[in-house]
Amino acid sequence: DGGITQSPKYLFRKEGQNVTLSCEQNLNHDAMYWYRQDPGQGLRLIYYSQIVNDFQKGDIAEGYSVSREKKESFPLTVTSAQKNPTAFYLCASSQSPGQGYNEQFFGPGTRLTVL
Amino acid sequence: AQKITQTQPGMFVQEKEAVTLDCTYDTSDPSYGLFWYKQPSSGEMIFLIYQGSYDQQNATEGRYSLNFQKARKSANLVISASQLGDSAMYFCAMRDAAGGTSYGKLTFGQGTILTVHP
Numbered sequence: 001d002g003g004i005t006q007s008p009k010y011l012f013r014k015e016g017q018n019v020t021l022s023c024e025q026n027l028n029h030d031a032m033y034w035y036r037q038d039p040g041q042g043l044r045l046i047y048y049s050q051i052v053n054d055f056q057k058g059d060i061a062e063g064y065s066v067s068r069e070k071k072e073s074f075p076l077t078v079t080s081a082q083k084n085p086t087a088f089y090l091c092a093s094s095q096s097p098g099q100g101y102n103e104q105f106f107g108p109g110t111r112l113t114v115l
Numbered sequence: 116a117q118k119i120t121q122t123q124p125g126m127f128v129q130e131k132e133a134v135t136l137d138c139t140y141d142t143s144d145p146s147y148g149l150f151w152y153k154q155p156s157s158g159e160m161i162f163l164i165y166q167g168s169y170d171q172q173n174a175t176e177g178r179y180s181l182n183f184q185k186a187r188k189s190a191n192l193v194i195s196a197s198q199l200g201d202s203a204m205y206f207c208a209m210r211d212a213a214g215g216t217s218y219g220k221l222t223f224g225q226g227t228i229l230t231v232h233p
Contacts (some may be wrong), residue, residue, distance in 0.1 A: 038125060042206060042223035103150060104221060106160035
């Protein structure tokens with residue numbers, strides 16, 4: 001079945017450590033996105049990529065980094081520079097960004113907790 | 116800058132009744148798209164319905180309909196015949212106009228928690 005997978009589902013990190021969240025899609029979508037969600041809040045965009053080897057900062061990119069070496073993969077690294085990384089992280093993809101209908105499909109999310 | 120406002124932190128509805136979830140938006144772009152997503156307690160985001168700014172008719176999708184009032188910049192979600200499984204967080208979102216470096220990204224509202232009572 002086509003879809004988006006994120007791993008791990010739960011992740012615990014010690015302060016000062018970098019961690020990488022995985023996002024893979026087999027929908028052949030061009031665009032991929034990373035969002036952060038804090039309890040009781042909406043989603044905020046961290047990074048997005050419209051095409052392989054290209055990505056743009058979103059609204060809250062500080063302390064995060066991404067890569068887009070393959071069309072199907074868009075990993076997110078939460079660095080030690082991110083002051084408050086405990087949150088729910090959602091990855092999404094869409095076929096052709098900005099064109100008509102093109103909803104974003106979301107993965108199941110990764111819940112990151114800093115100990 | 117684009118902005119989405121959902122003024123209802125929580126809503127309650129009786130099973131089988133209809134409910135309206137409010138969403139207002141602010142943009143200077145003539146071309147935009149409006150989305151509603153459902154987020155159950157498990158966390159996944161489920162797409163419900165889409166309305167394009169140039170669509171002449173209100174969008175409908177099964178029990179979901181979108182009351183689109185362009186002049187008032189509102190895009191309220193109407194759920195008819197509520198079911199217990201409709202209990203979830205609901206988000207309104209707006210997509211940037213096509214073109215430019217930021218097109219395609221979604222701006223989300225704060226969400227409304229809907230509770231359906233039996």
